Amino acid sequence: MNDKNLHIDNSGNPGEEEKFFGMSEPAYNKTKDEVLNNIFNEVESENQAFKTRRSYPLLYSAAAVILVLISVSLIMRFYTININSPRGEHMAYTLPDNSNVILNAESQLSFHPYWWFLTREVKLEGEAFFEVTKVEKFDVKSYMGTTSVLGTSFNVFARSNVYKVDCFTGKVKIKSNTREELILTPSYSAEVQDDGSIKLSKFSENKNEKDWVNNMFNFNAVPFKKVLAEVERQFNIKIETDITDEFIYTGNFSANRSIDETLNLLCKPFGLEYEKINNKVYRLK
Structure with missing residues (x-):
C-alpha cells in the first residue's frame, strides 16, 4: 500500500487568497430588515392581486342588479294597457282608482297601470264618458288638449280635429295645446278650436249625461256627414254618399232601432233615399 502525502502550499501570495475569497462572497448582501421588507411587499402584492381578482365577480353582480332594476323601472313606466271598443259596440272599464269609463264605438283608451298612482293619466281617441272618484289628480289627454278633473262626471269627444268636453257634475279644467285654459262647471261645454282657443257654451238642461251610453244620439245644427x-x-x-257640408241636421237617432229604420228617419228630411249594397255597405242617393 502506497502512502500519499497531502501537501498544501501556503507560500503563495497572501493577496491572491484575499482576492479569491472576496470573489466568493454572495451578491445578495442585504440586511435582515431589508429582506423582511421585501418579503412583506411581495406578500402584500399577492394579496392585492387576489383581492382584485375576487372583486370582479362582485362588480359584475352589482352591475347585473343595477341593470335589472333599470329594466324593471322602464317596464313599470312604459307598460301600457289598451282598451279598444270596436265599431258597433260600447265598452265599460274600471280604472285602478275605481273610476269608471264607458267607451263609445270606435274608441281607444290607454294608460300605464304600474305608474297609475303617480300620474293618474289616460289617453283617449274617440269618445268616452267618465265618472271619476275624488282624487288629487286625473288627466284625460288627446291630440288637441287635456282635461283635468277632481271628482266629477263628464264626457270627452276627441275625434279627428274635434275636441269637446261636456261637464255634468263637479268641475273640469280644459287646456288646449296652445296652453289656453278654461274651467267648466255643470251644464257647460267647451270645444277647442283649430287655433287653440276654447269656445264655451251652455247645453240644454234636458241633455242627459248618458244619452249615447243608452244608444240615443242627439244633434243640434250638425253637418249631416x-x-x-x-x-x-x-x-x-259603410255609407257611401256624395252629400256636402251644406246639409245640416238637427234631431236624433236611436241605435236600438234597425239600420233600415234609422236611415229612413235620417234621410227623410232631406228627400234622400238609400239602397243596400250588402250587409255592410249602404249608398245614399
Missing part, C-alpha cells in the same frame, strides 16, 4: 259617421260607428257599416 258627421251624423252619418256616427251611424257608421254604431252599426258597423
